[in-house]
Amino acid sequence: MGIRENVIETLERVKIAANGRDVTLIAATKMNDTAKVKEAISAGIEVCGENRVQELVAKKEENAYEGAGLHFIGHLQKNKVKYVVGEVDLIHSVDSVELMEVISKRAEKLSIVQDILIEINVADEDSKHGINSTNLDNILQAAGDMKGIKVRGLMSIPPISQKKGDNIVYFNEMRELFIDIGAKKYDNVIMDFLSMGMSGDFEDAISCGANLVRVGTAIFGARIY
Numbered sequence: 001m002g003i004r005e006n007v008i009e010t011l012e013r014v015k016i017a018a019n020g021r022d023v024t025l026i027a028a029t030k031m032n033d034t035a036k037v038k039e040a041i042s043a044g045i046e047v048c049g050e051n052r053v054q055e056l057v058a059k060k061e062e063n064a065y066e067g068a069g070l071h072f073i074g075h076l077q078k079n080k081v082k083y084v085v086g087e088v089d090l091i092h093s094v095d096s097v098e099l100m101e102v103i104s105k106r107a108e109k110l111s112i113v114q115d116i117l118i119e120i121n122v123a124d125e126d127s128k129h130g131i132n133s134t135n136l137d138n139i140l141q142a143a144g145d146m147k148g149i150k151v152r153g154l155m156s157i158p159p160i161s162q163k164k165g166d167n168i169v170y171f172n173e174m175r176e177l178f179i180d181i182g183a184k185k186y187d188n189v190i191m192d193f194l195s196m197g198m199s200g201d202f203e204d205a206i207s208c209g210a211n212l213v214r215v216g217t218a219i220f221g222a223r224i225y
């Protein structure tokens, strides 16, 4: 199947899983060129997620994301913050107070407020970025003093599912965290977005409360590294 058919089918699957809730399908565009990104947008994708700064800059120059929103979903290094802040609607992957501070400073310089999510390493994997949930209070307290950012929710990348249902335990853990934080009063924090679920498990993630899902392979086919 082509990208157009994949987008239509994936949007339909998202809609069914969402069961009337508002869920956004983010096309994870890494390693897919401008022509493919444009094809996905013309087929109905409303938000693209890029996870490498270099690709984001290059594709932006080619107007790849025209007609869609743009999120940054990959690991962000402090020295690359200037290429991302103000260029994307939402940064999903903030995983330290220091990174948040650099983003906030850059946004203040541009006189904007950058929306961000905090990335949680929900399965506590050594190979993954993201904070341990025990450090979440600390990072959310720190956000209260930062004028250039607004925390809009949480993101997680659990282990790759081997079979359907594998990640439900992590998705539920994320939902509980999301609800807990939402019930507490933190300055500068609103729990609007829960970003979790990829090609192998986005329907489970949606059932567990995700309202942003990041899907690459199911739209663009397997990536050749």
Ligand SMILES: *Cc1c(COP(=O)(O)O)cnc(C)c1O
Pocket (backbone or CB within 6 Å): 028, 030, 051, 073, 074, 157, 198, 199, 200, 214, 215, 216, 217, 218
């Ligand atoms: C690549 C990527 C995805 C999409 O993964 P697929 O399994 O191809 O759907 C989602 N989130 C992030 C952060 C990614 O880098």
